[in-house]
Structure formats: structure tokens, C-alpha cells
Amino acid sequence: MIDFTEEQLERxxxxxxxxxxxxxxxxxxxxAKVLIVGAGGLGSPAALYxxxxxxxxxxxxxxxxxxISNLQRQIAHFSKDINIPKVQSATEKMSAINPDIRIRTYREYLCADNISEIIMDYDFIIxxxxNFPTKFLVNDACVFLGIPFSHGGILRFNGQTMTIIPGQTACYRCxxxxxxxxxxxLCAQAGVLGAVAGMLGTIQSAETLKYITGxxxxxxxxxxxFDAKTMTFRKIRLDRHENCPICGSEPQITELVDAEQAVCGLA
Amino acid sequence: MTTTITAEVFQDLRGVGCPMNLVKTKVAFSKMKSGQILGLILDNGPPINNVPRSVTREGHEVLSQEQLADGAWSVLIRKA
Known part of the structure; x- marks a missing residue:
């Protein structure tokens, strides 16, 4: 049992x-140990919360x-941070909010070769x-390693998210x-309302805190x-699929691969 | 004949306002076993009005509250 300091009790x-x-x-x-994949629109509010x-x-x-085009929605980054690595900028803000926590940074792209080693030590992934290839890669690696995670995506005025407990609940590929x-x-071409990133990343943070605390x-x-234009929220039931290519009874996907994406999408 | 109940854990929360008095009460409960008795001294006013109500809502049992000479209250609570 942790003996909380007076400051921690107040914090x-x-x-x-x-x-x-x-x-x-x-x-x-x-x-707890949580990994945030991407220090952008969703990762920023998640990192801070x-x-x-x-x-x-x-x-x-x-x-x-x-x-500079990140600053309209990626709230962990400030104007003074332009041209510095996002992981460094996010770390500074997180430490400033709470010096109590340990922060590990990875300045690299997540790919089939490095994902397992990076995520295996974490309790939950955001x-x-x-981009879609990385979303599928995160799903597949989390399913293989049995690590719970929160899927999230935003575009224009819309957001979507679901929480996945591999082996127990529907995965993204189901x-x-x-x-x-x-x-x-992608957002780079279609645009996105800045606050939509905060809405979705904050829902993912709440799911993370709920998972850890039970x-x-x-x-x-x-x-x-949700559609922020009409501020309509919908919850769509998605069940686990017996024939899911990765978490079904006879999986066809048995190893991690990098899916291809058009060059413009990698910008 | 009177039965005397003795607190197994005791906290003097005089001078500790809301909500930190409830936070410290919850920390004390977290180190106790179910059925054990916590004795608190709470200030008059919001503390005695709020803390017993909050612990009751969480399922604990307030056994007694008694005002002391200095105006503070002695409260005994059985952990759920």
C-alpha cells in the first residue's frame, strides 16, 4: 500500500x-503504465489528463x-514549440502538470518491427x-499480446471510439x-474542428482511467x-465475430505486417 | 448500564476543512478491516454536517456523535 504524502492527498x-x-x-x-500512440490531436489531451x-x-x-498547423487542435503543443519533437513538447507539459509521474518517450514511427517490443510493457494503450495502417497495426499487436486499448479516430466534425479487451470483447477487426x-x-486533407480532437481524446482518457481503476x-x-455539428452521440452495438481474421476461432492473420498507405497519407 | 465502544483507529481532524477531512477519513478506512471502528474528531459546522453523511452514503455505519467542550464533535464509525 502506498503512503500518500499530504501533497498527493490534496492533488x-x-x-x-x-x-x-x-x-x-x-x-x-x-x-499503472499507459502508452499513448501519437502526440497529436487525440494524444495531446490524453497526455495531459x-x-x-x-x-x-x-x-x-x-x-x-x-x-504551426498542429496548434489549432494539438493542445499539448504551444507556439514556442514549433520545430521541436512532439514527444519532447508533450513531456514538458506533462511534467509541468505533475512532476510525480515517469514519462518515457519514443521518437520513432510505430511499425510491425518495433511495436511488440514497445507496447509489451504497458497495461493499456491509447x-x-x-492513419488506418497504424490503427490496424495497434489492434493486431494488442490482440496478439492481450493488451487492452482504446481505439479513436476523428475527421471533420466527427469522432468515433471503442475500447477493446482482447480475447473478451470485439476487436477493431471484428x-x-x-x-x-x-x-x-485524412485530417490533413479534409480538415477537422479543433475541439473535436479534445472531445474524443478526453473520452479515450476517461476510458483509460476507468479501466485502471475498475x-x-x-x-x-x-x-x-458523435457528430459535433448536431452534437448527436450514438452508441452502436458491435459484437465479437467468430470469423474475425485475428481474434476469431480460425484466425488468418498470424503475424504483424505493415499495411500500405498512399504516399500523401504519410505526410 | 452503558456500553463503551472503543475506536481502533483514531484521527483528530480539528482544523481540517471539507473535503480534505473526508479524504483523510477514506485514507484511514483504506487501512482498516471491515467491522473495525474509526474515531474522528470533526469541527463544528460543515465538517460535522458533511462527513458523517458522506460515510453513511458509502455504506459505513455512524455509531455515535457527541459534542465536546470545545465545540468539536467526537464521532464513531464502523467500517462497512
Whole structure:
């Protein structure tokens, strides 16, 4: 059992006061290890909220540097951070919020060759990537290693997210078999309302904190979608599929591969 | 005949306001076993109005509350 300092008791008091979190839940948060894939629109709010919540170890992977076009939605990065690595910029903000936590940074792209080694040490993964190949790669690696994760995606005024507990609940491939054709635009081409990134990344953070503390019911076997234009939220039931190519009874996918994406999508 | 109940864990929370008095009460409970008795001293006013109500809502049993000479309250709670 952790002996909380007076400062920690005050810092985490609003968690400890919650019946479903309590002292025990805050201890679990301080001992948890969460990896955020992508320090962009979704990863930024996730990084800040996980740090604020006292998640003991937060890993963050991203190979990019901060660009001015990121600042409209990637709230961990400030104007002064332009041209510095996103993982460095995010780390500074997380440490400033909460010096209690350990932060591990990975300045690289996640790919089939490195993903297993990077994620195997974590209790939960937040997918905050901006491209389909990596979303499928995260799903497949998490299924192989049995690591729970939160899928998330945003475009224009829309967001979607679901929480996956491999082996128990529907995985991303149960419903979305393979990356869509290259015609599906990315934010870079289609645009995205800045606050939509915060909405979705914050839902993913809440799911992470719920998973670690055991509070409430997770967004499993269902896809939450919203349209910020009409502020309509829908929860669509998605069941596990017996014939899922990766978590079904006779999986066809037995190893990790990098899916291809059009060159423009890698920008 | 009176039965005396003795607290197994005791915290003097005089001068500790809301909500930190409840946070410290929850920390004390987290180190206790079910059925053990926690004795608290709470200030008059919001502390005595709020802490017993909150612990009752969480399922613990308030066994007694008694005002002391200095105006603070002595409260005994059985952990759920």
C-alpha cells in the first residue's frame, strides 16, 4: 500500500472522494503504465489528463516535430514549440502538470518491427494515430499480446471510439476488416474542428482511467460515434465475430505486417 | 448500564476543512478491516454536517456523535 504524502492527498483528492475510485483506485493509477500512440490531436489531451490523473508511467510515441498547423487542435503543443519533437513538447507539459509521474518517450514511427517490443510493457494503450495502417497495426499487436486499448479516430466534425479487451470483447477487426481504400481522406486533407480532437481524446482518457481503476462499465462491444455539428452521440452495438481474421476461432492473420498507405497519407 | 465502544483507529481532524477531512477519513478506512471502528474528531459546522453523511452514503455505519467542550464533535464509525 502506498503512503500518500499530504501533497498527493490534496492533488488527487477529487479522485479519492469518488466512491468508485477511492484510495485504492488512485493507488492503481499511480502504479499503472499507459502508452499513448501519437502526440497529436487525440494524444495531446490524453497526455495531459493521464499526467494530471497521476498515471505512474506514461509512454508517448511520435516521430514528428511540432508544426504551426498542429496548434489549432494539438493542445499539448504551444507556439514556442514549433520545430521541436512532439514527444519532447508533450513531456514538458506533462511534467509541468505533475512532476510525480515517469514519462518515457519514443521518437520513432510505430511499425510491425518495433511495436511488440514497445507496447509489451504497458497495461493499456491509447490509439491516437492519424492513419488506418497504424490503427490496424495497434489492434493486431494488442490482440496478439492481450493488451487492452482504446481505439479513436476523428475527421471533420466527427469522432468515433471503442475500447477493446482482447480475447473478451470485439476487436477493431471484428467490424472493420481491413484499412479502407486510399480515397478515405485524412485530417490533413479534409480538415477537422479543433475541439473535436479534445472531445474524443478526453473520452479515450476517461476510458483509460476507468479501466485502471475498475470504475464503471467500459465502452466495449460498442462504437461511440458523435457528430459535433448536431452534437448527436450514438452508441452502436458491435459484437465479437467468430470469423474475425485475428481474434476469431480460425484466425488468418498470424503475424504483424505493415499495411500500405498512399504516399500523401504519410505526410 | 452503558456500553463503551472503543475506536481502533483514531484521527483528530480539528482544523481540517471539507473535503480534505473526508479524504483523510477514506485514507484511514483504506487501512482498516471491515467491522473495525474509526474515531474522528470533526469541527463544528460543515465538517460535522458533511462527513458523517458522506460515510453513511458509502455504506459505513455512524455509531455515535457527541459534542465536546470545545465545540468539536467526537464521532464513531464502523467500517462497512
Amino acid at each position: 488527487y483528492s477529487r479522485h479519492i472522494l469518488l466512491d468508485d475510485v477511492d484510495v485504492d483506485g488512485q493507488e492503481k493509477l499511480l502504479q 493521464l499526467a494530471a490523473a497521476g498515471v505512474g508511467t506514461v509512454g508517448i510515441i511520435d516521430n514528428d516535430v511540432v508544426e 490509439d491516437g494515430t492519424d 467490424s472493420f476488416r481491413k484499412p479502407p481504400p486510399d480515397e478515405v481522406p 470504475a464503471g462499465d467500459l465502452l466495449t462491444n460498442s462504437l461511440l460515434t
